[in-house]
Amino acid sequence: MKPLARKHLDEVQYARVLALLGVFAVHSTSTGVVESNPESFTFIIYNFFNIAGKIGTPVFIFLSSFVLFYTYYPRQLTFSLFQRFYKKRLLYILVPYVVFSAFYFLFRAYLGQNFETFPAMVKRFLIDLSAGNAQYHLYFVFVSVQFYLMFPIILYLFKRFEFIRKYAIPLGIIIQWTWVVLNSLYIQVPSKGSVSLSYFMFYFFGAFLGVYYEQVVAWIRNWRKIWPAIAAIVLGYVFMIYLYVTIYYDIRTGQWTGHNKWVEFAWSTHAFFAAAVIFIFVHYLETWNFPRIKKFMIEIGAVSFGMYLIHPFFLTSLRLNAPLSGEPLIFHSWQLLTLILTFFSSWLVVRLFYDFVPHSWIFFGNGNRVFNKPKKSKVKDKKEVNV
Template sequence: MNKTNVLPRERLPELQLVRAFAILGVLSVHSTSYAVSAMTESKYFFIYNFMNIFMKYGTPTFIFLSSLVLFYNYYDRPTTKKLIGGFYKKRLLYIIIPYTLFSVFYFVLLHYLYYQGRPFGDTMESFVQKLLTGKAYTHLYFVFISIQFYVLFPLALWLFKKLPSLAKWAIPIGLVIQWTFILMNKYYWQVPNKGSWALSYMAYFMLGAFIGIYYPKLKAWIVISRANVTPYRVTAWVMLWVMWAAAGLGHVYIYYNNRLHGTSYNSTLYELMWNAHTYLGALVLLQLAILFYRIGVRGWTPALERLGAISFGIYLIHPFFLLIYREFPLATGSSIITHLWYAGGFAAALGCSWIVVELTVRYIPGSWVIFGNIPKSKKFVKPADQPTAPLSGS
């Protein structure tokens, strides 16, 4: 096929549901971060621990999905200066500018709350250091990691197109790079805040690259449907879900023992359980999103699709609402009210963030400066009526 006349790939709107599942995971982890420390004496501690650990798939899934979308969109297109220039222009406008704005916002907020007496020179030095390392607030490390992958992406794209056989090895390459970094850092380098560096998530980036490049060939193995049923595929689906559940519950279990009983485990075990749980979970969430979208549950599917579309904006602003919410803790001896208060943190983070993002996108011109390229809400279209078009979000 002539590369200059490449047909657009099939549109994959169900990926918005994966984003929705990922942001719900992020909100669950962040909204229970206080509870897992404060509720160890509660008989319901296992629920808080479960929500805090089992839902840790959020950030890895976002990285996996971002990589999948990029390689799905760009792999079959000619790699020209115009293409790469457009790629970086979009990242600058819709990712780096909002990241910088929110870095300023959170830094100023924390300065007002805790560091008002700090000298101006020290303040500016601290801000520049935090901006360049994704540390202006606890959640911004994810955007910092994403920026690192955006720098890496054109090189990886060029390499996989230059050596197509290498793309077939993307999954083991990603796992080897990530685990080499983990082990070398543990025994030799001791890089501070290693979770803020892309090498800690290379397996997810390469998994997304592999599926993005080969999705048309892998689709029959990914999409769970009657038409795709064969003994080998059913076996693969069952094994994937069973291994994911086992890894996830094992991940929850070691944290439960550590937090409740003080049981100590080797740090490599935590890394292994987290990696297995979230790595398999990214694939499970992809399958679950496709199933959910195909079923088209009335009310839920369009809501989740919209949640996925605005997930970046919600990710940026939700810690602000959690911070405000936690400024008003309940002074009560009622366990029921305490549980409701913790649940309210999740509801406030999701609900307030959703409302603010939607109102900003709808009524403020140039809202992309604040929350990135978020489209205005539109009527949900059933899968059968979806037009074939390039995947959005490129």
Template sequence: MAQLAKRPYLPALDIFRAFGILAVIMIHATSAVVANYDHKATLYPLYVFLNTFTKFAVPVFIFLSGFVLFYNYYNKPFTATAIGQFYKKRISKVLIPFILFSFLYFAFTRLAAYGFSDLQTFIGYFTTTKFLKMLIFGKTYVHLYFVVIIIQFYAISPLMLYAVNRFRKSSRHIVWIGLLVQWLFIFIIVREYHVVSPGSYAFTYMLYFTAGAFIGIYYEKFAEWINLTRKNATPAKIAASLVLWALFLSSNMTMVYFYYEKRLTGLSVINTSLLELIDEVRCVTAAIVLLQVSFWIYTSWNKMVVKALIHIGATSFGIYLVHPLILYLYRQTNASGSPILFHVWVAGGFLLALVIPWAIMALSAPFKWHWLLFGPLPTKKKQPASPIQPSIQG
């Protein structure tokens, strides 16, 4: 069978990434408020809504990883050279920045907690088994666990690509296989063996990765439905989109209601297993909704806004790594005063956690070794594909 040509670059995916990182920053910018603010305050429900509604962030990033990997590699020859190149790219893009930032955040937290007494004591923090365990599980700072999950998916992706290429019909069932693996891990292995921090394992997110992989494999079949316009809209496509959006909104609002009641009363109004199923519906539909919105924005919005969103998306990994430090430093400022000033302060944290890391990425891009800290950053324009149906040659 002839190999298909390289599939075109899809710039709308960077807009997808932009929404993902905006959701991440929203979660982190509102987390302290949700935990500590007066639960009876007028705007407290708004903070719970903003914090909970955006908690699809990690699953949709994992969905996108599956989409991109299988979109790019599904039809490529599966050779030792190809596998070597795959891991080489991932080491430079993710692993080295992760290790460096793990050291930086661990050093920062030690200094913040204990100060600096002498160099020997400071170096000693990094020679303990505690540090090694925290490094392996992405626990040197609260957000780095996500990078460990992505590394785990990169580790198993060549095996998954081999399986779906060796058994071509299995690609049709990859979502159900991913769902089964996720359920077995969450409902059986975690509970039976009392797994600590199940959110640090890729198996917890297998459904989202395989859902992205499925759409990446069959992108040409989904392209016109994802990029729904007046020209290609049919009653069936419109109905399917309405069902999709209804599921997304209803499942997400159910999650908001659950966490709001949990905060107010301390009681769980929904069974844990049922809540897991609702969350799975929320996250999968959120990913597809964001795909639709991203393609619509790319084709319909003001070019300057589109360009800005694409740049945010293209630098999202670096923004993700840096933004918690900005939030930490910002929260050292005094938020006391009138309620209005407090809400302005919270909004300022969100804006600065986005703008400052984004500016750092833009300023770092021209330097040759920026990838060591931030992974690849955009330095030149890529040739975009048609957002609807890229041409694929046999």
């Protein structure tokens, strides 16, 4: 049976860029947070971007879920459908994950001059690979793989039961918080962030929007009637940024006396509002006449997975070569320069790989060509949602 086609969404690429900027904000401000005086104004700035940017992983999971359900929900569930689904994930997600896990494992061993016997290194690498711990950012791919394994079952349940479709958002929140409480009281998994249950509210939120996309977009575009609701969502996001940033400021300055559950609540609710605001914003952006901005965002969105994978290498390399001066101006200027160089170096490497390196999917997954496009083909190009 031929799959049901749905409209290509540039909005997904715009949203990926915003999530990626959150990732870069967190990782590029970590040194500034550690090295700045907690009583200084610069510490407040670093702390703000370091905490407000912690939307990257949950928003990427939200977007991944949205695209999957937007693409696959209208289709008939067949063995061949899921066979193609897992083939794509194996080639374009798992293979790059293994390659970069090995790369960062060896890179860390080189930096620390920590060379063990070959069997010992292989054993340690396999342990890191199995838990997404080869580098601090690869847990996101590890979590995504867990969702891919569950996807056929969850998709079936969404198609089979209207109750699950209709109440996906509250169900996702209940599942996630049930896991949080049970893990805190009984299970006590130390790397909770590497367990998919920690992100179910974002996964089910994306699934809900993927299923009811046309109705939700019609609601968003009727802004004259629903602007109070949108304003409430934006105000909720602003308030949760303030709460989350303030909590972490108090933690980092030794003033926090609250319970850890407040930290969990602030993080998850802040990121949940961020996903909603981003989803609404990108659909308004698509209607605005900003062709250059949208073209830039489509390009960055198309290479966002590769940039996510490679950027810690540039970030670490630049920090190893930071100026030794203790002057605040030089220190803060280097932090900003590091962010800019990391961003554009990551983009350039991924773009050049896609355009000029054969089998670039091995390193960065599925990508498109810009500079080295093949000559005209008799077959017309088709735009598809990148899933």
